Amino acid sequence: MQRRIVVMVLIVLGLGIIVFNAGAPQATANPPGQFDDPVRQGEYIANIARCVACHTPILAQYDPNQNEEYGEEEIRTGALFARDTLDNDMWMAGGTVFNFGAAGAVTASNLTPHETGLGEWTDEEIKAAIQSGVSPDGRRLHPIMPTMNIMAESDLDALVAYLKSLEPIENEITNDLAVANPPAEAPEEPIAAPVPSDQAERGAYLATIMNCSGCHTASDPETRQPMMDLFLAGRQPFERDYGVVYAGNITPHDGTGLGNWEHEDLERAIVEGVRIDGRRLGLMPWQDYSHLTPEDLDALVFYLTDVVQPVDNAIPATALNEPYIEFVEGVGDADDDEEDEAPGILVAVVGGLLIIGIGSIVLFTRRRKSSK
Numbered sequence: 001m002q003r004r005i006v007v008m009v010l011i012v013l014g015l016g017i018i019v020f021n022a023g024a025p026q027a028t029a030n031p032p033g034q035f036d037d038p039v040r041q042g043e044y045i046a047n048i049a050r051c052v053a054c055h056t057p058i059l060a061q062y063d064p065n066q067n068e069e070y071g072e073e074e075i076r077t078g079a080l081f082a083r084d085t086l087d088n089d090m091w092m093a094g095g096t097v098f099n100f101g102a103a104g105a106v107t108a109s110n111l112t113p114h115e116t117g118l119g120e121w122t123d124e125e126i127k128a129a130i131q132s133g134v135s136p137d138g139r140r141l142h143p144i145m146p147t148m149n150i151m152a153e154s155d156l157d158a159l160v161a162y163l164k165s166l167e168p169i170e171n172e173i174t175n176d177l178a179v180a181n182p183p184a185e186a187p188e189e190p191i192a193a194p195v196p197s198d199q200a201e202r203g204a205y206l207a208t209i210m211n212c213s214g215c216h217t218a219s220d221p222e223t224r225q226p227m228m229d230l231f232l233a234g235r236q237p238f239e240r241d242y243g244v245v246y247a248g249n250i251t252p253h254d255g256t257g258l259g260n261w262e263h264e265d266l267e268r269a270i271v272e273g274v275r276i277d278g279r280r281l282g283l284m285p286w287q288d289y290s291h292l293t294p295e296d297l298d299a300l301v302f303y304l305t306d307v308v309q310p311v312d313n314a315i316p317a318t319a320l321n322e323p324y325i326e327f328v329e330g331v332g333d334a335d336d337d338e339e340d341e342a343p344g345i346l347v348a349v350v351g352g353l354l355i356i357g358i359g360s361i362v363l364f365t366r367r368r369k370s371s372k
């Protein structure tokens with residue numbers, strides 16, 4: 001009788017181990033891809049679509065024009081941890097300057113609800129600027145501001161709600177461009193469909209608003225338009241203080257693209273900025289993308305591996321200068337946490353099953369014996 005109690009306890013223990021271990025990772029794995037609160041959803045889109053990265057100024061310390069001691073450390077932070085260079089006290093108050101040499105410079109606008117920002121803009125005017133790149137005065141916004149005509153209506157509303165929730169900050173922005181922006185003759189037609197729920201479409205939508213193509217598609221040297229037959233197949237190098245950086249071929253092509261990358265490798269590159277060989281990626285805005293919900297990250301990766309056409313296009317390897325190499329190598333081990341977790345679950349399940357199995361055999365043979 002006592003033996004039987006021990007056996008029962010073992011069975012319960014075995015089941016417990018299985019249930020506990022199988023249940024634990026799932027409890028945290030599936031937060032929703034969308035947020036119910038529009039302000040929270042707007043903040044989400046502002047992070048992953050990089051409105052924050054462009055519309056928040058960088059700290060003077062990281063600006064070569066303002067810092068005489070601009071050196072290795074500043075360059076390194078700018079290249080590898082760009083988010084850390086932002087001035088959080090001037091959140092979304094404009095000021096990132098894009099310098100085009102002789103053509104002048106354009107500054108990302110103040111998007112806070114101050115009168116020097118969007119304080120006097122209506123919701124519809126803000127939405128039109130984002131969707132079609134036109135200003136209420138009829139001016140065409142500089143093309144560095146990505147127009148997002150595919151942005152879903154609910155995400156536009158969420159962005160407006162978020163922008164209006166920001167602390168108003170006084171910051172008058174004036175642009176000084178030698179050549180005026182092209183006139184707003186043919187603004188892009190807004191599509192304003194609902195947020196796609198199908199995984200492939202959702203992935204495509206995310207890749208568009210997150211502008212992977214802006215850095216990973218080569219542009220025609222004449223027209224400066226992206227070359228769509230080389231969509232996501234890598235582009236011309238970015239020449240920087242720290243080396244020559246190529247945003248590589250991220251199509252699923254075997255050999256020249258990411259054909260042999262596992263889903264986890266891609267996830268790690270996108271949200272942790274770690275390359276398959278453990279090197280930290282430069283310029284790749286992984287800190288902005290680290291906000292992605294697990295569901296959206298899944299959809300984006302599915303789109304890249306299963307929807308995007310493989311393009312045969314070999315891109316040279318990024319070549320960093322000597323002082324920066326030591327900062328970027330080995331930031332991530334080849335072993336991911338998740339890979340360590342999987343055998344752990346396996347051991348627990350097998351262990352649990354073994355305990356139940358032994359328990360049942362003991363119980364069964366005892367029954368047989370006692371029934372004889």
Ligand code: HEC
Nearest residue numbers: 049050051054106107108109129130135141142144145146
């Ligand atoms: C790559 C940098 C970049 C990104 C990303 C970006 N913007 Fe902009 N944005 C700019 C620049 C530069 C301007 C100024 C253009 C001009 O004055 O011609 C601008 C202008 C604007 C304007 C017009 C404001 C005014 O006062 O004229 C709005 C509204 C705006 N952006 C909203 C957004 C939102 C919302 C997002 C994210 C969905 C976003 N931007 C992402 C660079 C960016």
Ligand code: HEC
Nearest residue numbers: 210211212215245246247248269275281282283284285318
């Ligand atoms: C601001 C420019 C920029 C944007 C936007 C950008 N990337 Fe990148 N990405 C880069 C650069 C540059 C590299 C290479 C960095 C290096 O080699 O150090 C890179 C590297 C990568 C890699 C690793 C490829 C390899 O062969 O090592 C992946 C994967 C990747 N990006 C995916 C994406 C995805 C997906 C998006 C959109 C969600 C995206 N990137 C948006 C600039 C960008």
